[in-house]
Amino acid sequence: IRDIFSLTFFPLSLQAKMSRPVQARRLEGTDKNIWVEFVKLAVTYSKVNLGQGFPDFPPPDFLKESLEKALSGGNHMLHQYTRAFGHPPLVKILAQFFGKLLGQDLDPMTNVMVTVGAYQALFCCFQAFVDEGDEVIIIEPFFDCYEPMVKMAGGTPVFVPLRPKPPKGSKLMSSADWQLDPAELASKFSERTKAIVLNSPNNPLGKVFSRGELELIADLCVKHDVLCISDEVYEWLVYDGKEHIRIASLPGMWDRTVMVGSAGKTFSATGWKVGWTVGPNRLLQHIRTVHQNSVYHCATVAQEAVAQGFQREFKLYGKPDSYFVQLPKMLQQKRDRLVQSLDAVGMKPIIPEGTYFLVADISQFKSDVPDVPDSDEPYDSRFAKWMVKNKGLAAIPLSAFYSEAHKNNHDHFIRFCFAKEEATLKAADDILQKWKREKSSP
Ligand code: PMP
Numbered sequence: 503i504r505d506i507f508s509l510t511f512f513p514l515s516l517q518a519k520m521s522r523p524v525q526a527r528r529l530e531g532t533d534k535n536i537w538v539e540f541v542k543l544a545v546t547y548s549k550v551n552l553g554q555g556f557p558d559f560p561p562p563d564f565l566k567e568s569l570e571k572a573l574s575g576g577n578h579m580l581h582q583y584t585r586a587f588g589h590p591p592l593v594k595i596l597a598q599f600f601g602k603l604l605g606q607d608l609d610p611m612t613n614v615m616v617t618v619g620a621y622q623a624l625f626c627c628f629q630a631f632v633d634e635g636d637e638v639i640i641i642e643p644f645f646d647c648y649e650p651m652v653k654m655a656g657g658t659p660v661f662v663p664l665r666p667k668p669p670k671g672s673k674l675m676s677s678a679d680w681q682l683d684p685a686e687l688a689s690k691f692s693e694r695t696k697a698i699v700l701n702s703p704n705n706p707l708g709k710v711f712s713r714g715e716l717e718l719i720a721d722l723c724v725k726h727d728v729l730c731i732s733d734e735v736y737e738w739l740v741y742d743g744k745e746h747i748r749i750a751s752l753p754g755m756w757d758r759t760v761m762v763g764s765a766g767k768t769f770s771a772t773g774w775k776v777g778w779t780v781g782p783n784r785l786l787q788h789i790r791t792v793h794q795n796s797v798y799h800c801a802t803v804a805q806e807a808v809a810q811g812f813q814r815e816f817k818l819y820g821k822p823d824s825y826f827v828q829l830p831k832m833l834q835q836k837r838d839r840l841v842q843s844l845d846a847v848g849m850k851p852i853i854p855e856g857t858y859f860l861v862a863d864i865s866q867f868k869s870d871v872p873d874v875p876d877s878d879e880p881y882d883s884r885f886a887k888w889m890v891k892n893k894g895l896a897a898i899p900l901s902a903f904y905s906e907a908h909k910n911n912h913d914h915f916i917r918f919c920f921a922k923e924e925a926t927l928k929a930a931d932d933i934l935q936k937w938k939r940e941k942s943s944p
Pocket of ligand 1: 763767
């Protein structure tokens with residue numbers, strides 16, 4: 503009776519007031535997210551958005567047709583749940599495809615698992631392998647989610663930087679000029695190290711790790727019995743005849759590596775959010791446990807269409823008609839277009855060997871955005887905000903890809919995405935040219 507009385511006479515808002523803390527401890531220090539802030543700024547102010555990494559051109563026709571067929575073809579079961587760890591046609595062709603690339607027989611049921619984008623694949627890896635007290639080595643600059651994901655799993659990120667070596671003379675810098683110091687890298691490995699995250703081709707620099715660099719990492723992984731989470735979402739986006747080498751193919755590495763991939767990057771369809779992990783069953787079995795206790799199941803029609811896309815690419819592998827041949831060709835031209843635009847105005851680009859990102863030096867534009875002494879916010883972040891608000895051009899500050907302690911070490915660079923239509927790149931060029939003219943006129 504009292505309960506009925508209180509429900510009738512006291513408003514719910516008073517009864518429901520809570521005073522205990524609601525946030526789980528594992529979320530501490532993980533609440534900030536650069537994309538939430540910069541995507542909002544780009545939506546509000548940008549005329550040209552070269553910020554977040556997605557193409558503004560359509561995916562290939564064959565992929566769209568596969569999705570249309572999956573949606574409206576005769577098989578209405580494609581609208582229902584499929585196998586939890588990956589739609590059978592997709593895991594089958596991924597096993598075939600990556601099996602061929604690695605020179606190894608892969609079992610679709612145990613060596614491949616489909617995820618909601620590479621993002622979920624990464625989350626599953628950290629949850630599956632990282633315990634309280636474990637250390638995870640992250641190479642800076644890095645795709646920003648690695649750090650909070652390690653922390654949410656209870657682990658401690660340990661950062662090791664790629665160090666830039668200035669090129670000789672007036673040559674533009676290349677992403678290859680950013681290198682690990684072997685002794686510094688070795689010093690980060692200890693008995694507490696559980697895993698290293700490798701991202702080649704690397705977002706944001708576009709660095710494609712050479713065989714020698716990968717061997718260095720692989721030798722340390724084997725020596726210290728460490729896992730490798732290998733984020734290879736940009737595996738097809740390599741330029742100038744460079745080769746993407748899969749660390750899992752190096753001696754001793756298959757057994758300790760999880761490869762992470764993304765149909766979003768592979769087929770220019772980031773909104774589909776289809777990703778995958780490939781690796782030995784002894785690792786994937788734990789990734790499946792995380793998946794079955796969280797997401798459990800990914801969209802069937804999108805998986806069916808991606809499977810069709812891979813079947814096509816398997817047949818055309820290495821041939822001129824292959825999308826995996828055509829896409830990097832097209833993107834290399836776009837890269838060169840943006841390099842030229844930036845170089846012409848003095849925003850010195852670092853030429854990327856891969857990915858669809860390019861980092862540029864804003865030092866010559868510092869006079870337009872005066873420094874605020876003692877500000878906690880890195881200079882490049884204030885610069886990028888000023889640029890989108892005053893020039894309508896959106897980019898991402900490089901400091902967003904560094905840990906808190908190192909954010910101010912590289913605060914005069916911004917990252918552009920060049921996976922854009924010619925009209926978008928032309929509009930960016932117009933903004934930069936106009937800006938340059940305004941700068942030079944008294
Ligand atoms: N890894 C890297 C390095 C990325 O750049 C991205 C997307 N920007 C992802 C993973 C996430 O990919 P997806 O959209 O497939 O979740």
